[in-house]
Amino acid sequence: MxxxxxxxxxxxxxxxxxxxxxxxxxxxxxxxxxxxxxxxxxxxxxxxxxxxxxxxxxxxxxxxxxxxxxxxxxxxxxxxxxxxxxxxxxxxxxxxxxxTRMTDDQALKLDYELVATDAAAQTNLISSSSKTIAAASWDQKALDPLSIKMPDVPGLATLRLTLKNGQGQVLHRNFVNYVIESKNNPTHKQIISTKPGDFKAQQWSLKQWDVLNGLKENGAGAGFFEYDITIPPDLMTDQIKSSYLVMELSSKPLLDKDRGEEFNNNQDYMLGSKVSPSKNPNAYPMTDDDLHPSTVAIYLNGKKVVTTTLADDPADHLGVLSWHAQLQDKKLREAGTYGYLVKVPLDKTTLADSKRQGLLHLKLESMDGGGLAVYGAQFGRYPIDINLVIEE
Known part of the structure; x- marks a missing residue:
């Protein structure tokens, strides 16, 4: 009844x-x-x-x-x-x-994996799994939440999701980024970090300035940044397997918005945006075929160890941390910009000399006037400062 x-x-x-x-x-x-x-x-x-x-x-x-x-x-x-x-x-x-018949009721498969990049600039697969989802035509409903365990080391994690039908055909892809904060170092590694803004000296032919109080340091034209990286006195150099410097760098052209008010003199703005496509303070030219390379020499303890060419000053969706660091004040400060991963191995002699002196002297010099941008752990693409990585 x-x-x-x-x-x-x-x-x-x-x-x-x-x-x-x-x-x-x-x-x-x-x-x-x-x-x-x-x-x-x-x-x-x-x-x-x-x-x-x-x-x-x-x-x-x-x-x-x-x-x-x-x-x-x-x-x-x-x-x-x-x-x-x-x-x-x-x-x-x-x-x-x-x-009503475009898609039959079926079981869909959701594949997901978590990858993370740590302070040593190494990207690892943390976990992966899949789950079956009962789907009906034109059905919209909340799914059961996924339980994902993040690694307990600082870095940037990405959850990648792929939805497939019963025949294995990919229907949709998506991803979510997570900024992980932790005081732990990666396993069997010691990280000695130096912030981009902690330079000992700098000199640039056009201009030097920072972004968001030192999250990123810019030098336009020809010039250099110099850093003193402190080496712990208790560092056991005989137990070290390898060591290297890793940093995120890009070239740095001087955009119109960074030139100051003198740029406005004698400009014919009746020509429209062609006069100055980068004059808007919120604007930043996205990555395209117009490249701005810079040749950079890297010195350790006064000795040139490598010369590299930074292909461009890129800015797009890959600059995850640059987007994440923006203040909620309706302004953009070089949002989406990022650099290239530069890795410089240290031989045992250089590391031993640096331990005796108590510091490793690093000089980054733009030789051809292409400029240089140094990214910190909270800006750019990689969650790293200027990091000395010691593998034990």
Whole structure:
């Protein structure tokens, strides 16, 4: 008896709901004409079974006709009915049929994996798994949450998600980034970090400035940054397997927005954006075919150890940390900019000499005037400062 009562109550509730939907649709389509009103069949078919959608559309037209007869006291124009009404009914029936059968009910597979880049600039697969999702045509619902354990070392993690059908065809891809804060070092590694803004000396031919209080340091033109990296006195050099410096660097052209007010002199702004596409303080040219390379020499303890060419000053979605670091004040400060990973191995002699002196002297010099940008752990693409990595 209770089951019958529940079914009866549900039926009444559903009937009232459908009646309200039909009545509301009738009001919205009252002046739209017979053909446009019939398109409601396709809309109804998205949320209701096709049989109910047909009945609901008929009810809408019936209410519309009652309204029109009551207000105008005229009969329905048969020519308009034949010309527009019948073709629209056939089209709507076909559309509703296709919409309800475009995807059969099936089990979908969600593959997901977590990768993380640590302070040593090494990217590792942390975990991966998959789950089955019961899917129905045009169904929208919240899925059960995923439980993902993050690594307990500082870095940048990316959760990659891939949705596939029963035949293994990829239907959708997505990803989510996570900034991980921790005081732990990667396993069997010691990290000695130096912030980009902690330079001992700098000199640039055009301009030197920082972004967001030292999260990124810029030098335009020809010039250099010099750093003194402190070496712990208790460092056991005989137990070290290898050591290297790792940093994120890019070239740095001087954009119009960074030139100051003197740039505005004698500019013809009637020519539009061609005069200065980078004058807007919120703007930053995205990565394209127009490259701005810079040749950079790297010195350790006064000795040149490597010369590298930084291909560009890129800015796009890969600069995850640069986007993440932006203040919520409706302004952008070099958002999306990032650099290239530069790794400089240290031989045992250099490391031993640095231990005796108590520091490792690093000089980064732009030799051809292409400029230099040094990124910190909270800016750019990689979660690193100027890091001396010691593998034990």
């Amino acid at each position: 209770m089951a019958v009562l529940l079914i009866f109550q549900f039926s009444i509730y559903k009937a009232v709901l459908l009646a309200l939907v039909c009545f509301g649709a009738s009001i919205l389509t009252f002046y739209s004409g017979f053909g446009l009103g019939t398109i409601l069949l396709v809309v109804f078919a998205l949320w209701f079974p096709i049989e109910q959608a047909i009945v609901m559309t008929a009810i809408v037209h019936f209410i519309n006709n009652l309204f029109k007869l009551f207000l105008t006291h005229k009969n329905i124009d048969k020519k308009i009915l034949l010309k527009f009404g019948l073709p629209s009914i056939i089209g709507a029936l076909g559309g509703a049929f296709l919409l």
